[in-house]
Amino acid sequence: MAPAIQGPRDLDPRAIDAALTGTPFAGQMHHFPTIGSTNTHALEQARNGAPHGSFYVADEQTAGRGRGGHHWHSNAGDGLYVSVLLRPQINTSGLIWIPLITGLAAHRAIEKTTGLIADLRWPNDLLMGPRKTGGILVESQLESDRVNAVIIGIGINLHQQSFPPDLATPATSFDLELKKHAVDTTDNIASRQLLLIHLLIALHEELLALNSATTAANIPARISAISTWVKGRSVHVHGPQECTGITAGLDDHGFLQVRTESGLVRITTGGLRDAAG
DSSP states (O other): OOOOOSSTTOOOHHHHHHHTTTSTTTTOEEEESSBSOHHHHHHHHHHTTOOTTOEEEESOBSSOBOGGGOBOOOOTTTEEEEEEEEOOSOBGGGTTHHHHHHHHHHHHHHHHHHSOOOEEETTTEEEETTEEEEEEEEEEEEETTEEEEEEEEEEEEOSOSOOOTTOSSOBOOHHHHHHHHTOOSGGGOOOHHHHHHHHHHHHHHHHHHHTSHHHHTTHHHHHHHHOSSSEEEEEEEESTTOEEEEEEEEOTTSOEEEEETTEEEEEOSOEEEETTO
């Protein structure tokens, strides 16, 4: 059980370290009241030799980034903004698994912290119904065909009460969802500290599972079990492989398959939207 905390928006480094005992993240937290981008900083630290398990949490980002160069709204105190530095023993072909296991970890952490069930939109979005509540940005540093470092950036909306009207996907926060569904939590406020702890513990467990060929082979099925997007959904794929069709599940390597009028397409990059949208 995670230690008691002072309040829903506080971060207590000693309590976090105690909760993370036995994981590579214990004693590795770096906290910033404000920063440009936790991912940008983590990439710099990786180049400077920062160890596996280092993670960087900000109360506010002034230049938060999402996939495709999109800006991630990171107002002070409103969300969980964290980047995790890993040095996994994988080659470049294994990078596809990183956002997927992070999505699995985030799904578990969200349910454990709030009781809410998040949907996963391949490869990197967390949603509540049609509204986006979180995103995952994975960046890497490579040496030949080996991965020197992976940075996992995770942004999750916790306390926002409103959002800019021009977002590509309408957004929501956990506080809004908890009030909507009358979930029984303290003052219907999601705890940033508990979510961070549960997220890192779940990510540690997913990384251990990734080291086993047997458990890694189950990742596509596990994604399909908690995502409404990877099978039987009419989608438009935007990006270099732009197409429209019906999702047909993940292949054995974690890539999305879409059945179009001209045949089955294996999507290796890009993002999804509902075809009607």
